[in-house]
Amino acid sequence: xxxxxxxxxxxxxxxxxxxxxxxxxxxxxxxxxxxxxxxxxxxxxxxxxxxxxxxxxxxxxxxxxxxxxxxxxxxxxxxxxxxxxxxxxxxxxxxxxxxxxxxxxxxxxxxxxxxxxxxxxxxxxxxxxxxxxxxxxxxxxxxxxxxxxxxxxxxxxxxx
Numbered sequence: 001x002x003x004x005x006x007x008x009x010x011x012x013x014x015x016x017x018x019x020x021x022x023x024x025x026x027x028x029x030x031x032x033x034x035x036x037x038x039x040x041x042x043x044x045x046x047x048x049x050x051x052x053x054x055x056x057x058x059x060x061x062x063x064x065x066x067x068x069x070x071x072x073x074x075x076x077x078x079x080x081x082x083x084x085x086x087x088x089x090x091x092x093x094x095x096x097x098x099x100x101x102x103x104x105x106x107x108x109x110x111x112x113x114x115x116x117x118x119x120x121x122x123x124x125x126x127x128x129x130x131x132x133x134x135x136x137x138x139x140x141x142x143x144x145x146x147x148x149x150x151x152x153x154x155x156x157x158x159x160x
Contacts, residue, residue, distance in 0.1 A: 004062075008108070009076045017078070018108040026058040027078070033066025037084060044093035047142065051133035053098055060101040060108070073100040075107045091145040094133065099126040127153050 004020055004027070005013040031041045041064050048057055062078040071086040073079075080100045087093040102125040103118070112118050127150065134146035 004078075007076045008078055014108060014110070021059050021105075021108060024059075026055060027062040029058050029061060030063045031065075032063060034084075037066040037082075037087060040084075040087040040090060040093065041082070043090040044087060044097060047090055047094040047133055047137075048097060048129075050137050050142075051094070051098075051129055052136060053101075053129055053132070056105075057097060057101045060104040061097070064097070071096070073103050073107075075104060078104065089145070091130070091133070091142060092149060095126045095129050095149065098129040099123065102126075123153065123156075 002016060002020060004025060005016050008014055008017050029045070031038045031045075033041070045054075045057075048054055060078070061080055064080045064082055067081040067083055069081070069083060071080070071082045074081055080097060082093075082096075086096060099122045102122045106112070106118060106121070130146045130150050130153075134143050134150070137143055137146075
């Protein structure tokens with residue numbers, strides 16, 4: 001299997017990355033940051049595993065990095081930059097990571113992955129993840145938090 005590009009910037013790099021993901025490539029996802037940040041991200045990653053989305057996340061995200069700024073997907077780095085507030089709630093953080101992975105998927109597919117319509121599509125994926133996690137977890141607190149977040153999205157103008 002060809003090596004995954006270090007960055008995803010040129011059309012050729014995007015094409016190579018998409019081909020590898022389509023063939024089943026999975027990143028060995030790493031987490032960079034303070035011990036507290038890593039612990040919280042790892043809790044979110046466990047929830048992603050419980051929800052059945054680990055393969056999806058690992059196909060589209062290489063690393064999650066703690067930053068002191070605005071949480072964002074860094075497409076060219078195949079990375080999520082997240083601040084400490086974004087990972088405070090592990091259920092919400094897990095759903096955010098899935099949303100960002102979906103943005104990355106659309107980036108690789110050449111889709112418009114930002115803006116109103118794209119945001120609605122990615123929120124739909126976030127909601128699907130929360131429903132899956134709620135249905136698969138045995139943890140009562142996680143189920144309740146999924147329900148709370150699902151209700152919040154239902155009440156939001158972004159969800160449909």
